[in-house]
Amino acid sequence: MTFTLLTAVLLVLTMLSYRLGRQRVLASGSSVKDMHSLPSYYGAYVALWCGIPAFLMVFLWQVLEPQFLRSITLSGLGDTARALSETQLNLLLNDIRSLASGGILSREPDAAMTEAAERYSTWRNISTALWAVVAIAAAIGGLSYGRRLVNPTFRARPAVERVIKIVLIVASTIAILTTVGIVVSLLFEALRFFGKVPITEFLFGLQWSPQTALRADQVGSSGAFGAIPVFAGTFLITIIAMTVAVPIGLMSAIYMSEYASRRFRAIVKPILEILAGIPTVVYGFFAALTIAPFFRGLGESVGLGVASESALAAGVVMGIMIIPFVSSLSDDVINAVPQAMRDGSFALGATHSETIRQVIIPAALPGIVGSILLAVSRAIGETMIVVMAAGLAANLTANPLQAVTTVTVQIVTLLTGDQEFDSAKTLAAFALGLVLFVVTLGLNVIALRVVRKYREKYD
Amino acid sequence: MANLAETQTTEGVPVANDDIPQAIRIAAERVSVFYGEKQALFDVDLDIASHSVTSLIGPSGCGKSTFLRCLNRMNDTIEGCRVAGNIKLDGVEILSDALDVVQLRARVGMVFQKPNPFPKSIADNITYAPRIHGLATTKADFDAIVERSLRRAGLWDEVKDRLDEPGTGLSGGQQQRLCIARAIAVQPEVILMDEPCSALDPIATARIEELIDELRQEYTIVIVTHSMQQAARVSQKTAFFHLGILVEEGETEQIFTAPRDERTQDYITGRFG
Amino acid sequence: MTDIATTVPRPLADADSAARIERRYRQERRFRRIGLAAICVALGMLAIMLITIVSNGYTAFIATEVAIDVTFDPAEVDPDGTGDPAVIGRANFQGLTRNALRAYFPDVSGRTDRRDLNKLISVGAPSTVRAALLENLDWMGTTQTIWVKAGADFDSFNKGQIPRDVPESDRRVNDNQVSWFDQLAANGRVEKRFNGTFFSSADSREPEQAGIRGAVVGSFFTLIVTLLLAFPVGVMAAVYLEEFAPKNRWTDLIEVNINNLAAVPSIVFGLLGLAVLLNLFGLPRSAPLVGGIVLALMTLPTIIIAGRASLKAVPPSIREAALGMGASPLQTVTHHVLPLALPGMLTGTIIGMAQALGETAPLLMIGMVAFIVDVPGSFTDPATVLPVQIFLWADAPERGFVEKTSAAIMVLLAFLITMNLLAVLLRKRFERRW
Known part of the structure; x- marks a missing residue:
């Protein structure tokens, strides 16, 4: 609540400073025509001086306060606390916090805890008050400093625009920060995993059974974290998906861009795109509810044993999901082939299909390959369909009728439910995530480069 | 060029002569073309003589390219385009639905404004049409077709050592001659050329014009051109189009020296266009 | 002429040609039919899926x-x-x-x-x-x-x-x-x-008591966070990259990075959220706040790419006119370019939001998969979202949840269709040809 109040106060101060800045320059006696900038820029300038330092203080407080309070609380707990493990310590601190705010505890509070809780709440109040004062002081200080700078000859507009531009630059770097965040967090956790399980074991081992390795005496036990079966399962399902998606997607794109009348295209294309807009969880449900039993029944009727969570069902449904992806990308690529190519072929007396197969497809091939690579990367990273329709057991098999597991399924199963964050089991998910990220990134980089090269060729 | 002279003498192909009237190869009667609601060509009557070069001239958008594309039914590929009237090739109606456009286009080849070699090797560009039309089966046959076509297009000496390289790697003028070679690989009777030199430099243009002049010994050529000088240089017959109407046609010399129509006069003297 | 005909068979004159032409046209027809069949398969799958879901789900209402x-x-x-x-x-x-x-x-x-x-x-x-x-x-x-x-x-x-x-x-x-x-x-x-229970109550262990209200409200809170973060940041980034950024290696890097980020599997964003937002910053698990941040990072590339495309569509003449009147570059953008590009940006944002609404995997990573019987009341309450609710119900063994799952899917699809229609309408309404 104090946080909301403080924010409100600072916002009011910022708005006030806008008015003050405007008023000051208007009160200076010179007419708007003689000022360097419009009055509103002077207002904005002062408002920036008031708001930015103050909100920076608030932000700093939000980041630093937990650390500060933690060390204050711990300082009084003495040696007993120091002997605790990280997890137990966190639990203890949680309880102290709950005690201070009157929440539910996981144990009976002892004297030391009560004392720590009191210290915690005292210091929290002090720090809140302190930072509120500091932030408001910063706001007022900034206000008066900025206001002093304001006079009709002051170049307020460029100054304000400089700040806005910096904000824009910061906004555009968030994408970079996201990537850095992904890489750093995945690498960091994966390295911790490789500290427990050797990387060679992970990359080349043939046994994957992380659930049994949960028990303390088995952490890192040999054979439990060999990811080859997981990679193989991912590969198998991806291949099945591509066998469905590439021919259907490509042929749809060809029909759509080469044969279909404008009316047909106008109606069918948006309908096909609905397939792309359906959430993957719906495909997963469809796979588990309809397609998997269908394949099992089909298998039974011809005397084949099909697992209820067969790679086939998951792969086929994933393929259906990817059809519009392949077809819309290939459609673009095929349309980028210059009309002159078609004319040249038609003028030689080629039929339409001969033109398509022997001129257009070869001309569009790099672009088509690029689209397929993007589709593969999409299939590898797809999660919900496989979580709902593929299995959990890591079978090393090439038989699509059996159940296999994938990288994404394992990440989900390892990280949902009860977890202990430092266990090899949860860290393994990050190692898998790192592999997933590196592979999809590699595919994307190659695919985007191929497609771009292709586009340049016909521009 | 030597081989060309040879074919002339040994095969006894009648040599076109500017003075002697030619047999009529294509006869167009009351040809109108509509793009959707818009009419682009109005009742064009034009006869095209065998073994000669006929130029179609006129300002942009006058319908000359549209007319050219009627002659091998390339307008079929444009959605919403409708052609009315009659066009007879050697007495056979080509606008009828019963006619097979694939076979028509094998007889009436076409070269486009911008060189458009396929992204295949030079040899594959040439053999593409013979292969789909089933004109040859053995590799030796195909090799012979490649050599003959490239020789006739005057490109053989320049590319004989790199037949496996992509056709798109050639210079603009070479690409256009490759396209001509590609068109003549199936031995068409008529070759249509849609401003074949407009994307080329003067030297390449001169080579193509030379080639056109040689090719008329064997083929009937219809060329759309923007350049009146080019029409005067390469063609025996000229037809002037304006606003979708065939204004005047006749011997090239007559059109350029003594046009009967005022509009033709204005155009060739550069008053518009 | 006749001599040539003896060396190379003429297509029209040749006796075999009729058969060859027939074969070529057969191939043509077959190829065309295969294309049409491919489209029919895709459409058929869509139809089967929708029919399955509707026929399973309508009884839940x-x-x-x-x-x-x-x-x-x-x-x-x-x-x-x-x-x-x-x-x-x-x-x-x-x-x-x-x-x-x-x-x-x-x-x-x-x-x-x-x-x-x-x-x-x-x-x-x-x-x-x-x-x-x-x-x-x-x-x-x-x-x-x-x-x-x-x-x-x-x-x-x-x-x-x-x-x-x-x-x-x-x-x-x-x-x-x-x-x-x-x-x-x-x-x-x-x-x-x-x-009525289906719309008015939250999740329950009993199929007949279970409803989607909790999940819908959770989705709403999550999307609000996503929108508040992704839209302003996306628009600002697009404006900077398209209007102000110098062409150098740094902006090249940003550009490549955005394109690649758009193709990173969504579950990786979930891992980022788990490692950074939950474990490092200590934000609460299962909260719409965290879900919203993760989805915002995920939709940001979509919004930036759409934003840049619509900025690019504003003709340079507008900028030149404004600059020529003595407006500063920033004034040119905010007064003239941005208002013209805004409909396109909004369309991109709605499409991004629709993607975020249907997203499940990253939210599983940050604990939004918990069984929650209360309708969330704030951004930090434990919550779940509609697609995750579908996932949970799809996993439930009770027969009664099959129809609930399908019905929840119908509701989700209805939201998505509405959003996409809105985007289409917006595009139609403000479409401008220069």
């Missing part, structure tokens, strides 16, 4: 209800005669409800049979009765006919999802129960009514 005659004996409900709703609310409504049912079937005796009988009505029935009484305190001392939800199995049975003609051992409802149920039905005490 109606629920079987059973009428029971509940006697509100003051001695039992309010022994002290206080008339205080707080006291009355604590009465044993489960007993009241069961007694009402038992009174209707006086012959049923024995523990097993009674337990079977109780299954005819939902375990949520007592709270229905309680709510009804608290609304009508004057019912005290009377007997009232109250409609309560049937048990999940009987709901399915009544809808024909559990067929009558299978052997008793394979059926989730036994023959006794069927005869009791038929008896109720014969007396007009069974009805199918609109299932």
Whole structure:
């Protein structure tokens, strides 16, 4: 609540400073025509001086306060606390916090805890008050400093625009920060995993059974974290998906861009795109509810044993999901082939299909390959369909009728439910995530480069 | 060029002569073309003589390219385009639905404004049409077709050592001659050329014009051109189009020296266009 | 001419040519048919999927209800005669409800049979009765006919999802129960009514009590966070990259990075959220706040790419005109370029939001997969979202959840279609050709 109040106060101060800045320059006696900038820029300038330092203080407080309070609380707990493990310590601190705010505890509070809780709440109040004062002081200080700078000859507009531009630059770097965040967090956790399980074991081992390795005496036990079966399962399902998606997607794109009348295209294309807009969880449900039993029944009727969570069902449904992806990308690529190519072929007396197969497809091939690579990367990273329709057991098999597991399924199963964050089991998910990220990134980089090269060729 | 002279003498192909009237190869009667609601060509009557070069001239958008594309039914590929009237090739109606456009286009080849070699090797560009039309089966046959076509297009000496390289790697003028070679690989009777030199430099243009002049010994050529000088240089017959109407046609010399129509006069003297 | 014809067969003159042409046209027709077939397969799959979902799901919007005659004996409900709703609310409504049912079937005796009988009505029935009484305190001392939800199995049975003609051992409802149920039905005490619970309550272990309200509200909170973060940042980034950024390696890097980020699997964003937002910054698990941040990072590339495309579509002449009038570059952008590009940016944002609404995987990573029976009230309350609710129900073993899952999918698809239609309308309305 104090946080909301403080924010409100600072916002009011910022708005006030806008008015003050405007008023000051208007009160200076010179007419708007003689000022360097419009009055509103002077207002904005002062408002920036008031708001930015103050909100920076608030932000700093939000980041630093937990650390500060933690060390204050711990300082009084003495040696007993120091002997605790990280997890137990966190639990203890949680309880102290709950005690201070009157929440539910996981144990009976002892004297030391009560004392720590009191210290915690005292210091929290002090720090809140302190930072509120500091932030408001910063706001007022900034206000008066900025206001002093304001006079009709002051170049307020460029100054304000400089700040806005910096904000824009910061906004555009968030994408970079996201990537850095992904890489750093995945690498960091994966390295911790490789500290427990050797990387060679992970990359080349043939046994994957992380659930049994949960028990303390088995952490890192040999054979439990060999990811080859997981990679193989991912590969198998991806291949099945591509066998469905590439021919259907490509042929749809060809029909759509080469044969279909404008009316047909106008109606069918948006309908096909609905397939792309359906959430993957719906495909997963469809796979588990309809397609998997269908394949099992089909298998039974011809005397084949099909697992209820067969790679086939998951792969086929994933393929259906990817059809519009392949077809819309290939459609673009095929349309980028210059009309002159078609004319040249038609003028030689080629039929339409001969033109398509022997001129257009070869001309569009790099672009088509690029689209397929993007589709593969999409299939590898797809999660919900496989979580709902593929299995959990890591079978090393090439038989699509059996159940296999994938990288994404394992990440989900390892990280949902009860977890202990430092266990090899949860860290393994990050190692898998790192592999997933590196592979999809590699595919994307190659695919985007191929497609771009292709586009340049016909521009 | 030597081989060309040879074919002339040994095969006894009648040599076109500017003075002697030619047999009529294509006869167009009351040809109108509509793009959707818009009419682009109005009742064009034009006869095209065998073994000669006929130029179609006129300002942009006058319908000359549209007319050219009627002659091998390339307008079929444009959605919403409708052609009315009659066009007879050697007495056979080509606008009828019963006619097979694939076979028509094998007889009436076409070269486009911008060189458009396929992204295949030079040899594959040439053999593409013979292969789909089933004109040859053995590799030796195909090799012979490649050599003959490239020789006739005057490109053989320049590319004989790199037949496996992509056709798109050639210079603009070479690409256009490759396209001509590609068109003549199936031995068409008529070759249509849609401003074949407009994307080329003067030297390449001169080579193509030379080639056109040689090719008329064997083929009937219809060329759309923007350049009146080019029409005067390469063609025996000229037809002037304006606003979708065939204004005047006749011997090239007559059109350029003594046009009967005022509009033709204005155009060739550069008053518009 | 004739000489040439002897060396190379002429297509028209050749005797074989008719057969060859025929073959080529056959190939042409076949190729065309394959193309059409591909489209039909894709459309057919879409149709099968939608039909499966609708045919499985429409029954969830109606629920079987059973009428029971509940006697509100003051001695039992309010022994002290206080008339205080707080006291009355604590009465044993489960007993009241069961007694009402038992009174209707006086012959049923024995523990097993009674337990079977109780299954005819939902375990949520007592709270229905309680709510009804608290609304009508004057019912005290009377007997009232109250409609309560049937048990999940009987709901399915009544809808024909559990067929009558299978052997008793394979059926989730036994023959006794069927005869009791038929008896109720014969007396007009069974009805199918609109299932308001589905829209008004949150998740539940009992299929007949489960609703999507909690998930819808959770999705709403999550998307608000996503929108508040992704839209301004996306627009600012697009403006900077398109209008101000110098062409150098740094902006190249940003550009490549954005394109690649758009193709990073969504689950990786979930890992980022788990490692950074939950473990490093200590934000609460299962909260819409965290879900919203993760989805914002995920949709940001979409919005930036769409934003740049619509900025690019504004012709340079507009910028030149504004700059020529002496406007600063920033004024040019904010006064002239941005308003013209805004519809396109909004369209991109709506499409990005639709993607975020359908996203499941990253939210599993940050704990939004928990079983939550309360409708979330703030951005930090534990919550789930619509697609995750679908995932949870799809995993539930009870037969009754199949129709709920399908119905929830129908609701989700309805939201998505609305959003996409909005985007299409926006594009149509403001489409401008320069």
